[in-house]
Amino acid sequence: MAWRGPGAAGSGRSLVSLSLRCRCFHAAVALLKRKTGADHQWLERHLKDPFVKATKQQNYRCRSAFKLLEIDDKLHILRPGLSVLDCGAAPGAWSQVAVERVNALGTDPTVPTGFVLGIDLLRISPLDGAVFLSETDITDPSTLRTIHSLLPAEKVDVILSDMAPNATGIKELDHQKLISLCLGLLNLSQSLLKPKGTLLCKFWDGQDSRLLQGRLKEQFQDVRTVKPQASRKDSAESYYLARLYKGK
Ligand SMILES: C[S@@+](CC[C@H](N)C(=O)[O-])C[C@H]1O[C@@H](n2cnc3c(N)ncnc32)[C@H](O)[C@@H]1O
Structure with a gap:
């Protein structure tokens, strides 16, 4: 499916905690009913955001x-037949994209059928074509066994985070917590990611970003930083895209 999103993100300040935690339109409206002043300015900006409009139009x-x-349109990390582990999947928008792009539903019989497993601390509503592990902590040592029991093969082609x-x-503090989540995921890659596989992980920029980047470079042949337009300019959020995993 071609990306039919808007050409540029709206300007203005970040949606702070709401955007960080990816609460969507209805949650925003509910929250704003209890707030005033600056919050209403925030809601106005939110409603003008072209990506918010496109989200509704395209049912994400x-x-x-x-x-x-x-990221996928530019850098081609998903294709029919690939298996994907989507970490931090709630409410499920990345899994929707992954299901479409790896042909997890087998909608196109002329190309291979892929697989998508999403995992989150929160509950994730069911999605055709994806398997979800809700209310599950990726950092819990028992989670690896559960993931393995759900995968069609021992390892996946792509880990998204x-x-x-x-x-x-x-x-x-928030920066360090996220870096440590990413480093934990990098450790899990040994058991979960196929050789030559891809890891895409979000980080909030700060003093330990380089440390994470260095660790990724030790284990992947190609590591780059990506900041998509939908990621607000004034947010510390970026993504490391690590390709060609060197692991066995
Ligand atoms: C920005 S949201 C993800 C949005 C998602 N990519 C989508 O498109 O719908 C971040 C998610 O990471 C999840 N998360 C944070 N720590 C986690 C952990 N240790 N294990 C699993 N999920 C975690 C949060 O619960 C939250 O739902």
């Missing part, structure tokens, strides 16, 4: 879908 669960669509810990508002 969250505007973050456009981040993955843009849009995970974000609950933001405390203390920038440095």
Whole structure:
């Protein structure tokens, strides 16, 4: 499916915790009913955001879908037949994109059928073509066994991570919590990612970003930083795209 999103993100300040935790339109409206002033300005900006409009028009669960669509359109990480582990999958927009792009439903019989497994601390509503592990912590040692029991093969072609810990508002602390989630995922790659596989992970920029980048470079042949247009300019959010995993 071609990306039919808007050409540019709206300007203005970030949606702070709401965007960080990917709460969507209805949650935003519910929250705003209890707030005033600056919050109403925030809602106005949110409603004018072209990606929010496109999210509704194209029936994605969250505007973050456009981040993955843009990255994939440019850098081609998903294709029919691939198996994908989507970490931090709730509410499920990245999984929607992955299901479409790997042909997980077998909609196109002329190309291979892929597989998508999504995992999140939160509950994820069912999605045709995806298997979900809801209310599950990727950092829990028992989770690896559960993931393996659900995969069609021992390892996946692509690990996606849009995970974000609950933001405390203390920038440095939030940055470190997310870096440590990414490093944990990199460790899990040994058991979960096929050789030459791909890892796409979100990070919030800060003093340990280089450390994560260095670790990725040790284990992948190609590591680059990507900041899609749907990722707000004033947000510390970026993604590392690591390709050609060197693991066995
Ligand atoms: C920005 S949202 C992901 C949005 C998702 N990519 C989408 O498009 O719908 C970040 C998610 O990471 C999840 N998360 C944070 N820490 C996690 C952990 N340790 N294990 C699993 N999920 C986690 C959060 O619960 C949250 O739902």
